[in-house]
Amino acid sequence: MAEAGSALYFIITLFAASIRMAVPLTLAGLGETFSERSGVLNIGLEGIMLSGAFFSFMAAFITQNILIGVIFGCLGGLLISMIHAFMSFKYYVNQTIVGIALNFFSLGLTSFLFLAYFGRTTTVPQCPVVKPIKIPLLSDIPIVGDVLFNQDIFVYFTVFACFVSYIILYKTVWGTNIDSIGEHPKAADTVGLNVKRTRYITAIINGCLGGLGGAYLTLAMLGFFMENITSGKGFIALVVVILGRRHPFGVLFAALLVGAAEALQYRLQTLGLGLPSQVFIMLPYVVTVIVLLFSIGKSGDPAALGISYKRSSR
């Protein structure tokens, strides 16, 4: 009986953890979905998340207020996203290369400012973290209640954001405009859609959601910041976007899959199987590659993805 109980406990915590691991990937993935559907490939997503994580931590640490932390997380992501937008829309620079450069920029900036502010201390500076919110009645459902309705506000917001994104992208005219700009910016421009403005707006959405994804790492999962805290989560979010075929719920499910691999990895590490921990740390990346293989031949990229749009060019 006790064994069955602990197995059940293991599964419940695993599922609950998978959902938490999926939150930053989903948020960043949703942002990138908007961006990519409008034809802008932003590899700088890693930098966006890192910047969001850093600025949310600093704001929350200094003010001891989580809400201010969240706001600065969005602004931090926005900073990187806006540089990307500015560079690729005003100077027509290769979007991929700007993204790579911004990842460097963000990694350097966050570590530099962090070390400059705190110095090399032995104690890890902590910031306040969000508490789980029990939803009345629903959280009393056995198992499901613990997994789904005893989570923090970010989790509920993520699901909400998926619904809103779905409605915007599939049920509004503006959503269709985004798609047409991603497919054929010239044609969209000809019929009077404002390509640049739309792309700037999707870049804003991308920056805010990506920054929020980064903020989740510091304000909910960890409560502290360290150099390169995202360690590739932004890149994994890019895979999640491809895998979810740029559909909000697709992104959510893909993120849950990768999130489960990550949650499992942490659990396996603590079991003490006598294997080097690297075997498990590697797991989410391996799962990401394998999962990517399953999407072969099924991805319909927006036709103008990653191509700068110059109004005056043919």
Add this chain to the structure above:
Amino acid sequence: MKYTKELVSTLIIIIVTFLIAAVLIIVAKYDPGMALQSFFYGIFGSLHGFAEIMVRATPLILAGLGVSVAFSTGFFNIGAEGQLYMGAIAITCVGVFLPPMPAMLHIAIAIIAGFLLGGIWAVIPGFLKAKYGVSEIITTIMFNYIAINIVGILVRTVLKNTESALPYSPVMPKSLSFSLLLYPTRLHGGFILAIVSAVLIYIIMKKTTIGYELRVIGFNKRAGTCSGISVYKNIVLASLISGGLAGLAGVSEIAGVHHRLLEGISPGYGYIAIIVALMGRNHPLGVIISAIGLSALQVGANSMQRQAGIPTSITSVLMGVIVLLALSKNIMFSGLLKKMRIK
């Protein structure tokens, strides 16, 4: 006239980069005078500093050449870091598992093995890209993380030095070490390997049909296909050469610097190599120059950290800024250059 314009915009980039560095240093309340002094002292102050720049430039040239070959063919290889580690694994296996043999033969086998293993690590994403259109940016980055963890697993299991509790491989035999070029500094034979590779890549890319076909595919896939040049073949080939060169960077780091496999042998050389290739405009000579330049930046930054306590992560910020400025300089500076009456 073209050169004046280039020169002026390069100068502007250098000045802006220095200004941004100064702002960061002042905002973080470090001593800017001390920073400047220690930066230049670190670079020009001693023979050791000069040799250190070349030591760090060696893997950057090799991996940078690799990235540049891939970029010229339109294959965005972000995976030089992982390919470098694969090369390091290859030479370590050659050292640990093969019987003793003459140095020339041993090094030659290690170089071939490093090239092949690094190459294989890039060919898998290359194949997936060429055959199925899977984004190489994603796969190569994931392969970086996987390779680094494989190193972590190997130095704790198969390749572990049984006489030590630490996660290291045994020390490589003498026959697998590059000789020092400038005793007592760390400058080693890997630098010659890097220069020779640069010459070879120059010849292959600019003087042979193979290189021509690679560049055609990078320039215009459709035009290439129409004139009978296979996109598939050339992307796979480019990824092999690219990963192989990054693998050589790993071989050179083990044979010249560390002499055994351990975690963290590369402080991001594979990622900096991307910037090396971009700044060097995919030309071997440009790669050498930008590798030495970025390496000097790092050596100077290390000296700033030692003497003024400034975190070395400032180099990442500056590298990002340099790339952004260099990419957008033609449009960004055109107004400025007109005002200065430079055509």
